[in-house]
Amino acid sequence: MSGWNGGYVTDISYTAGWYPTQSPMMMALACQLCSVAVPMPRPEDPIRLLELGCGQGFGAMVQAASNPNWQVTAVDFNPAHIAAAREWAAEAGLTNITFIEADLATLAEDPASRDIPEADFVTLHGVWSWVPKSVQDGIVRLLRDKVRSGGTVHISYNALPAWGPAMGMQRLLREAGRRLAWRSDRQGDQGLAVVQALLAADARQLQRSPFAKALLNGLHAAPSSYLAHEYMNEHWQPCFMADVAAALSDAKLEWVGSSQLTENFPTLTLTDAQRAVADRFEDPVMRELVKDMCLDRSLRHDVFVRGARRVDNATRDAALMDVTIGLNIHPDELPATVDVPAGQAEFNAAFYRPIVQAASVAPARTGDLLNLPEVEGRRDNPAELLGMLIGVNLAFPVLRPGADPHPAAMRFNLVSARRLARSESLNRLVGAASGRTGAGVQASVLDLLVLDWLRDGQTDIEDLLRLISPAPVDAHTVRDALNHSLHRRMPILHRAGVY
Ligand SMILES: C[S@@+](CC[C@H](N)C(=O)[O-])C[C@H]1O[C@@H](n2cnc3c(N)ncnc32)[C@H](O)[C@@H]1O
Structure with a gap:
């Protein structure tokens, strides 16, 4: 590898992916659920979306193709990624997306950054805990310059302490892989084989971590390019949420909640006893530390706002009643219960069945669904309905109900x-x-x-x-x-x- 990559894998391209947690609709919904006034995008809003560390740009292109009136800018320092992304976008005829090849460590000071418009929404998925401090500092300077007042940022990263017990596994995988192969994807494969051999040979540090074992099980099916980008970077470093929040505060960004929506509901994430400890603290960052001590979840999806404005519950509920949702399941697939970190959450059939049935016919307004005559239960809690259905991926927000396929x-x-x-x-x-x-x-x-x-x-x-x-x-x-x-x-x- 040459020197420009700062220890990040660049000889193998990353896989293509689109993740709902990166969508501005989800970021805005997370803010609304947390009583922060970030309006849901309206159909005609000319949203400016910025993605930092976009890989081959598939996720950014999905957003651009879904919203021809938005302006999407996507940045990556790997020329192979940017070349592939530009070729893909040109073949698809996308005219509302710009790909910029630049190093996030220095982009804020680079004349190329002048072409980046002030963003309403920014997303960084799988970047922060994989790059050195110099790149993290550059990201913060860029966010300080480019996030508009009231703008929203989604950032995912490997979280501590969940990753703690598997840090030895990552280190072994990387060190072994580097000694056994040249190309990053082969290094990942070889490193994984060594880790698995040691696990089978009862290595205590691997055996005693259920998290490391669960990760290893999942890696069987993972593409080599994922393995390389997840594990083979020199500066891979999981972090505590408090440290990320402190870094982003230099860009005037305030932590609001999670675009993994169920995490915004303490009753779904923490048991009564765990909540009793969390509730001793007013400081949300401290409450997140308590949460991170209790959950197995290893990747955080935090949402920050530049200038978070709090709204009262009535204002929040009025906004949530207006959110339109579509169903991501066949109506007969509504589960009776679903696993959440605090245990099992119930989908009370008398309440949810009529709602799911109606939403399966066509996307519908939350307020209209809650007003269906057949619904039995609390009709005044749109937050719970949206958090449960969208949070566990049974439904999704709909921006332009009734619009023809574009x-x-x-x-x-x-x-x-x-x-x-x-x-x-x-x-x-x-x-x-x-x-x-x-x-x-x-x-x-x-x-x-x-x-x-x-x-x-x-x-x-x-x-x-x-x-x-x-x-x-x-x-x-x-x-x-x-x-x-x-x-x-x-x-x-x-x-x-x-x-
Ligand atoms: C794990 S990938 C995630 C890609 C994409 N966000 C996704 O989730 O599919 C991280 C990306 O960050 C890019 N990256 C790493 N260091 C960078 C830097 N210093 N400047 C710009 N991009 C960087 C890599 O090239 C890679 O595409």
């Missing part, structure tokens, strides 16, 4: 289906752009291919099967996956305005 989003999805099918496994969850939702909608690479096929007016599933698996693969598995895609996911994507 040509920019459709073209982007088509181009992405063909590109992703060449590099990713078919069951990898990415996202489909939608003008109606104003964000991505959960979709696998296979779903994107099926969308492509449906648009061509095809109907014969055997043709689709041949298109997807020209090589002999397990036909039953592919057929099952196709049936799931066609009969379960497509109706959801259709109602979400993807096609």
Whole structure:
């Protein structure tokens, strides 16, 4: 590796991904749930979104394709990422996205930063705890210059103390990998093999950490490029939330909550006894430390606001009643309970069934759903409804209800289906752009291919099967996956305005 990368992996490109926690709709919703006045984007708002450390830009492109009236700027220092992103955006005909190749350590002082408009929303996913302090300092200077008053920032990072017991595992993986291979993806694979061999040989420091073991189980299916970017960086360093909050305060950013929505509800995240300890403190950062001591969750998704304005509960509830939601499940998939950190949360059928049934027909306003005559239970708590349904991924916010599928989003999805099918496994969850939702909608690479096929007016599933698996693969598995895609996911994507 050469010197420009500051120890960050640059010989292997990162995988493409879109994550709901990065969407401005989710950032605004998180703020609303925490009684901070960040209005939900309205359909016609010319939002300016900035992504720092965008990888190959897939997530930023999903946002641009879903919102042709937004202006999206995405930055990465890896020229291979920026070249790929520009090529992809050009093929998809996206004109409202700009990719900038720049080092975040120095971008604030670089003339190139003059082209970055003041941002309403900023997202940094998987960057902060993977880069050296000089880059973190540069990020803070850039945020100080580029976040508008009232603007919102999403930042994810590996959190302490959850990562603590697995730090030895990361160190071993990296040190072993570097000695056994040259290219970063091969280093990751080789390092992982050594860690697994030691785990099987009863290495105590690996055996005694359930978190390290759970991570290792998940890594079996992870692409090598993910492994390389997660584990092989020189300055990989999980951090305490208090330290991130202190750093960002230099950019006048105040911590508000989490775009992992359930985390904004103490009753869902902490037991009664844990809450009793957290409640001894007024300082939200201290309460977060108590929370981080109690949860297994290792990646935080914090939302900060430059100039957080508090609103009273009545104002908050009025704003939440106006949020439109769409359903991300088939209505018969509503679970009775769902696991949350505090235990199990119940979906009371008398309350949730009529709501889920109505939202499965078409996106609906929260206030209208709570007013359905069949609903039994508290109709005055839109926060709980939104936190539960969107927080556990059963629903999503909808920006432009009733909008027809947008040509920019459709073209982007088509181009992405063909590109992703060449590099990713078919069951990898990415996202489909939608003008109606104003964000991505959960979709696998296979779903994107099926969308492509449906648009061509095809109907014969055997043709689709041949298109997807020209090589002999397990036909039953592919057929099952196709049936799931066609009969379960497509109706959801259709109602979400993807096609
Ligand atoms: C783990 S990847 C995350 C990519 C993307 N945000 C996502 O979630 O798919 C981190 C990204 O940060 C970029 N990066 C690392 N150091 C950087 C720096 N000093 N300046 C700009 N980008 C940097 C890397 O090239 C990489 O694309």
